[in-house]
Structure formats: structure tokens, C-alpha cells
Amino acid sequence: xxxxxxxxxxxxxxxxxxxxxxxxxxxxxxxxxxxxxxxxxxxxxxxxxxxxxxxxxxxxxxxxxxxxxxxxxxxxxxxxxxxxxxxxxxxxxxxxxxxxxxxxxxxxxxxxxxxxxxxxxxxxxxxxxxxxxxxxxxxxxxxxxxxxxxxxxxxxxxxxxxxxxxxxxxxxxxxxxxxxxxxxxxxxxxxxxxxxxxxxxxxxxxxxxxxxxxxxxxxxxxxxxxxxxxxxxxxxxxxxxxxxxxxxxxxxxxxxxxxxxxxxxxxxxxxxxxxxxxxxxxxxxxxxxxxxxxxxxxxxxxxxxxxxxxxxxxxxxxxxxxxxxxxxxxxxxxxxxxxxxxxxxxxxxxxxxxxxxxxxxxxxxxxx
Amino acid sequence: xxxxxxxxxxxxxxxxxxxxxxxxxxxxxxxxxxxxxxxxxxxxxxxxxxxxxxxxxxxxxxxxxxxxxxxxxxxxxxxxxxxxxxxxxxxxxxxxxxxxxxxxxxxxxxxxxxxxxxxxxxxxxxxxxxxxxxxxxxxxxxxxxxxxxxxxxxxxxxxxxxxxxxxxxxxxxxxxxxxxxxxxx
Numbered sequence: 001x002x003x004x005x006x007x008x009x010x011x012x013x014x015x016x017x018x019x020x021x022x023x024x025x026x027x028x029x030x031x032x033x034x035x036x037x038x039x040x041x042x043x044x045x046x047x048x049x050x051x052x053x054x055x056x057x058x059x060x061x062x063x064x065x066x067x068x069x070x071x072x073x074x075x076x077x078x079x080x081x082x083x084x085x086x087x088x089x090x091x092x093x094x095x096x097x098x099x100x101x102x103x104x105x106x107x108x109x110x111x112x113x114x115x116x117x118x119x120x121x122x123x124x125x126x127x128x129x130x131x132x133x134x135x136x137x138x139x140x141x142x143x144x145x146x147x148x149x150x151x152x153x154x155x156x157x158x159x160x161x162x163x164x165x166x167x168x169x170x171x172x173x174x175x176x177x178x179x180x181x182x183x184x185x186x187x188x189x190x191x192x193x194x195x196x197x198x199x200x201x202x203x204x205x206x207x208x209x210x211x212x213x214x215x216x217x218x219x220x221x222x223x224x225x226x227x228x229x230x231x232x233x234x235x236x237x238x239x240x241x242x243x244x245x246x247x248x249x250x251x252x253x254x255x256x257x258x259x260x261x262x263x264x265x266x267x268x269x270x271x272x273x274x275x276x277x278x279x280x281x282x283x284x285x286x287x288x289x290x291x292x293x294x295x296x297x298x299x300x301x302x303x304x305x306x307x308x309x310x311x312x313x314x315x316x317x318x319x320x321x322x323x324x325x326x327x328x329x330x331x332x333x334x335x336x337x338x339x340x341x342x343x344x345x346x347x348x349x350x351x352x353x354x355x356x357x358x359x360x361x362x363x364x365x366x367x368x
Numbered sequence: 369x370x371x372x373x374x375x376x377x378x379x380x381x382x383x384x385x386x387x388x389x390x391x392x393x394x395x396x397x398x399x400x401x402x403x404x405x406x407x408x409x410x411x412x413x414x415x416x417x418x419x420x421x422x423x424x425x426x427x428x429x430x431x432x433x434x435x436x437x438x439x440x441x442x443x444x445x446x447x448x449x450x451x452x453x454x455x456x457x458x459x460x461x462x463x464x465x466x467x468x469x470x471x472x473x474x475x476x477x478x479x480x481x482x483x484x485x486x487x488x489x490x491x492x493x494x495x496x497x498x499x500x501x502x503x504x505x506x507x508x509x510x511x512x513x514x515x516x517x518x519x520x521x522x523x524x525x526x527x528x529x530x531x532x533x534x535x536x537x538x539x540x541x542x543x544x545x546x547x548x549x550x551x552x553x
Binding site: 125127128136139141142146149150153154157160 | 372406452
């Protein structure tokens with residue numbers, strides 16, 4: 001039944017075969033007169049001679065176009081939807097009026113009905129060779145995939161924006177807390193300076209004046225420390241806190257550190273002990289200023305909050321393969337920090353709930 | 369190129385070097401876009417810069433990064449969302465390669481800015497083809513090598529590039545790959 005052999009009556013069919021790989025010719029009563037080779041792969045050789053309505057369920061168009069299993073001229077041009085659970089196949093196509101084997105016939109040019117196949121058969125694989133070049137179903141499927149991907153992108157994007165918004169809000173709140181906190185922290189030593197100076201003017205006894213001078217001086221120093229910490233924090237936040245490398249004597253650095261903290265320790269009758277492991281080289285290379293600053297904050301904090309009379313700071317050498325590390329341990333017997341609070345120690349303006357002391361604190365020491 | 373490519377590189381770097389590695393590579397490549405959208409078209413230089421930076425960080429040649437990326441693109445990116453669709457365009461790796469131009473034309477109907485390469489398949493034998501890759505972009509042949517590895521994985525086949533030859537062209541790039549499909553072991 002090759003239509004090419006019948007030049008007289010099969011022109012329409014030849015054209016249809018050029019337009020679509022899945023073609024069938026039908027009599028007006030739905031008898032299948034011809035199936036293209038690719039369609040036979042889906043419906044079987046026995047399909048020719050059978051009724052279309054026995055092989056497939058007519059899912060569309062409205063039954064008005066095909067009454068009593070008889071195809072009418074009204075159905076020509078309509079989108080025809082056919083499915084078959086038995087064949088595990090579904091078609092979507094158009095009927096046109098044409099000639100086959102010198103007889104009037106209806107020609108169905110079709111393509112696999114992808115949505116039905118996916119809905120009913122799951123992950124079915126359809127060959128692109130079954131589709132007319134202009135069929136847009138594969139593009140539609142591609143768009144669905146692309147849309148799914150786009151949706152996932154937008155969800156991620158939206159999640160990131162929400163996170164950024166939350167962080168911005170938290171940063172805003174942190175700034176507000178900072179201003180409130182710093183204002184409070186500044187007020188205490190400032191009040192110490194102002195009150196002492198006022199009382200000095202009124203005080204006649206030299207001994208009491210000396211004591212008031214001491215209070216004014218220590219309050220002013222506390223104020224200076226606080227302002228320095230805030231400035232350092234601000235520099236880190238602005239990214240202008242530059243790290244510098246230099247070779248220096250660890251022993252001299254420790255001596256300077258001890259001298260810087262001696263007055264604070266003496267105020268609390270505290271003894272500072274510094275032990276340097278002999279295995280450490282005399283000269284080390286690194287960011288001396290930052291290390292000194294970190295140690296000043298940690299040991300200084302220990303002095304501030306410890307209730308013991310000894311703070312022991314040990315400098316040791318640790319190695320991991322070819323890498324060597326300077327390890328510093330600071331030991332005291334103070335109030336300590338609860339384990340659940342350890343995660344917060346590098347957060348700005350954080351102070352321990354255990355801190356009941358009256359010492360000034362910006363909550364920036366560990367962060368810096 | 370579409371963001372899908374950039375995102376796939378991102379995925380590959382994350383898989384091998386983690387978030388820190390990605391930050392390092394993105395910084396070196398000076399990629400500002402933090403949220404690339406798969407279906408948005410971006411400048412090609414982003415991909416080239418990322419490949420250069422990744423090669424630098426991983427101490428590999430850029431061609432090796434591209435090859436790894438081609439494999440990753442099929443195995444991880446396309447396999448996630450597009451596997452069924454890909455298989456509609458071929459039941460075997462050779463069929464898919466033969467239908468790649470049709471696939472690209474379909475994509476272009478929606479993504480009109482898409483500038484795909486061209487693939488021509490010439491059968492030497494049933495299990496041996498010459499695949500001619502033509503692109504207006506330079507230097508992406510190693511990516512195709514990786515794609516072939518990924519496609520072989522997708523179909524559970526074993527493809528071997530028996531021969532590869534750059535063809536002299538006045539612009540763009542053209543490479544011939546002789547691909548042999550080996551019988552399953």
C-alpha cells in the first residue's frame with residue numbers, strides 16, 4: 001500500500017508524509033486504510049483494516065464532530081486527541097480531507113500526545129523522529145523544564161534576599177544596641193572624671209585630693225581604652241585594619257605586654273605569670289601589633305573578671321606535619337564562660353550573663 | 369552563554385573545593401554576580417575567566433577544567449532536570465549526537481539569543497562515528513570531550529575518542545572527533 005506508487009490518487013498523502021512521520025488514512029467509518037511506517041512501530045502492523053475507534057479512545061474533539069463512529073466533514077481541521085491504554089500510546093493531530101487509493105478519505109497527521117504519555121506512563125521516552133519538525137510539544141516540555149529551573153533559581157534568590165534583609169535588620173538593631181551600650185559605657189567613666197574634678201576643686205585635704213586625682217586618672221584611662229576599642233572595631237568593619245608582617249623577639253613582645261598590663265593587675269593585687277617554651281625560636285615573624293592587641297584583650301579581660309590572684313599565660317610550640325604554630329594558653333580561676341555561651345564570644349557587644357562585675361565593657365574584646 | 373552554564377561551573381567547584389574554593393575562584397575571576405539565573409544570558413567572558421581561575425586554583429590546565437566541566441554538565445546539570453527530554457532526542461548516545469542540532473533549534477525557539485554550536489555526525493560503522501563540532505566560540509573543544517564522557521554515562525555506554533583533529537577554519541573553531549562505542553564489558 002505504498003502511496004508513492006499511486007501517483008494519480010495519493011498526492012495529499014505524500015505531502016502529509018513529508019509533513020509528519022505519524023500518518024494514517026481513515027474511511028469515514030473510521031477504518032484504518034493506511035499507516036505510516038513510524039506509526040506502525042507504535043500501533044502494530046495489524047492496525048490496518050481495524051477501526052480507529054476500537055484501537056483508540058477518542059478524547060477530543062467534542063463528540064458532536066464524530067457521531068456514531070462516523071467521521072464528518074465538520075471534524076476536519078479539528079485537533080484530534082486519541083489515547084490507548086492497550087497500546088500504551090496516544091496521538092494528537094489533525095484530520096484533513098484527501099484522497100488515498102483513488103478513494104475519498106480522511107488523513108490524520110499526528111504526533112505523540114506527550115502530556116498524556118507522561119501523565120499515564122510516567123518516564124516514557126519518545127523519539128524526536130516521531131514529531132513533525134514544527135510540532136511545539138518538545139519545546140513546550142523544554143519550557144516546562146526551564147521554568148522549573150527558573151523557579152528554583154528565583155526561590156533561591158528570594159531566600160538569599162530574605163536572609164540579606166534579615167541580616168541588614170539585625171545589623172541595624174546591632175548598631176542601635178551599640179549606640180545604647182556605648183553611651184552607657186562612656187557615661188560611667190566620664191561621670192568619674194567630671195565628678196572627681198568637681199570634688200577636687202572643693203576639696204581642701206591634700207590626701208583626699210590625691211585620691212580624687214587617681215580616680216579621675218583611672219576613669220580617663222578607662223574612657224581612652226573604650227574609645228580605642230570602638231575605633232579598632234570600626235576600622236575592622238571598614239576593612240582598613242591592615243595586617244603587617246615583621247620579625248620580632250617574642251620575649252620582648254611579652255615583656256611589653258606585661259608592662260602594659262602591670263598596672264591593671266596591681267590594682268587587683270594580681271600576679272601575672274608568663275611562661276615561654278624553650279622550643280620557641282627567639283625571633284618569630286608575624287603580625288606583632290595584632291597578636292599584642294589580642295593578648296592584651298584576652299589577658300586584660302582575665303584580669304578584669306578573674307577573682308583569683310594569679311593569671312598564667314603560656315606560650316608553646318605546636319606542629320602539624322611541616323606546619324608550626326604558636327600556641328598561647330591563658331589560665332585563670334575566674335567566673336568563666338558557660339559552655340552554651342562560648343558560641344557568642346566573638347559577637348560584637350556580647351557580655352556573659354555571668355558578668356556581675358562593675359567593670360566597663362564594650363563587649364568587643366574577644367571580637368577584636 | 370546562559371546562566372545554566374555558569375551555575376554548572378559553580379556546582380562543579382562547590383563539589384570539589386567547597387564554598388571557600390568558590391569564593392576564591394569567583395574573586396580571582398572578578399565575578400560579581402552572586403545569583404546567576406539559569407535562563408538569563410550572560411557575557412561569555414565570565415565562563416572563560418572562571419575556567420582560568422579554577423585552573424589556577426586547582427593547578428590544572430584550563431583544557432582539563434573544561435573537560436571535567438563538560439562531563440559535570442551532563443552528569444549533574446542536565447541529568448537533574450533534562451534527562452527525559454534529552455532521551456527524547458535519542459535512545460542511544462549516537463542518536464542524541466545526531467539530533468543535537470534539532471535540540472538546539474528547539475531551544476532557540478524560546479531562547480532567541482541562544483548561539484549554539486553545530487554537530488555533524490557521519491557514520492563510519494555502526495559503532496563508530498565522526499563527530500564534527502563547529503562553534504563561533506574558541507577553545508571549547510575540550511568541553512565537548514567532557515560532554516561525550518557525560519553522554520556515555522547517561523546512556524550506560526562506553527565511548528572512546530579514538531582520534532581528534534582541529535580543522536583549520538577562518539573563524540571560530542572546528543574539531544573532528546572519531547568516536548568509537550565499545551561493547552559493554
